Amino acid sequence: MQKGSNEMSTVNTLWQQQVISWEYTSAATPDLNEVPIQPFPASLHEQGDTRVIALDLSKDLETPYLATSPNLLANYVRICANEKISTTVAATSEVFFVLRGSGRTETADGTVVWQQGDAFTLPCNQGVTHFADEDSALYWSHDGPLLQYMGVQPNKAMFKPAYYSKAYMRDEVGKLRETAMQEKRNRVGIILGNTDSAKTKTMTHTMWSLFNLLPKGEVQKPHRHQSVALDLAAFSGPDTYTLIGKKVDENGDIINPVKAMWATNSVFVTPPGWWHSHHNESDQDAYVFPVQDAGLHTYMRTLDIQFVR
Secondary structure: OOHHHHHHHHHHHHHOOOOOOOHHHHOOOOOOOOOOOOEOOOHHHHOOOOOOEEEEOOHOOOOOOOOOOOOOOEEEEEOOOEEEEEEOOOOOOOEEEEEEEEEEEEEEOOEEEEEEOEEEEEEEOOOOEEOOOOEEEEEEEHHHHHHHHHHHOOOOOOOOOOOHHHHHHHOOOOOOHHHHHHHHOOOOEEEEOOHHOOOOOOOOOEEEEEEEEEEOOOOOEEOOOOOOOEEEEEEOOOEEEEEOOEEEOOOOOOOOOEEOOOOOOOEEEEEEOEEEEEEEEEOOEEEEEEEEEEHHHHHOOOOOEEEOO
């Protein structure tokens, strides 16, 4: 019995070496690096070999794995004409948007055929293969960093794959355009959903996307939310941009904003909790396709979306 007691004492001593504590009021908000406002230009995927280009901010976020935000990793997938590439990731949700070109993606659930402006989603899988009929590029985001942080592997599909054609998204936005503009709604867009995520009104159970029209000559007033937005400028003319800042004044204008320019097929990051407004000073309609971890925040009741009045 004495030996057993000694062994338990050794275990207690070892475990105590892991213990640390902080005074509550000084440690209630840990000193973590902020998510930066970061652009990723389209030039990253416009030339070179077939490959995956990670939009990596792991150094800024201090993560030991690739990440664009604490929960998500965004990538460009460049596929040269008549070539293919396989993508495999330990994730519960994957969102793809076709930046240019045409082709198909072979999955365990079947083959989806795509062209510029289409989007599709996949649950956890054993890898997929993308084939390009012409020079093509995909915008690929997933929740792999979230699973890396938790130290888990996906073992169950939480939703069925879904395909959103360019025609469907443009038509749905077109139906509400006039009314939304007359009523001066904060955004002129549709939240893309999946019947398996109907309760949270999201694209997957962890991820959310909006297909938003920014009409020519229009301004969409600031709003904010606790999810990070990985914003894809799906199409824009010149002089189209987003203003991003931590605070708004009494008139609802963003104080000391950072200006993130839109350029077709480029991505920029909007940090959580920051106010952001969209501005189109060109004579061409623009579209943005933000991908966020808002499905997770919605489920946790922490999204906290707010609009200026």
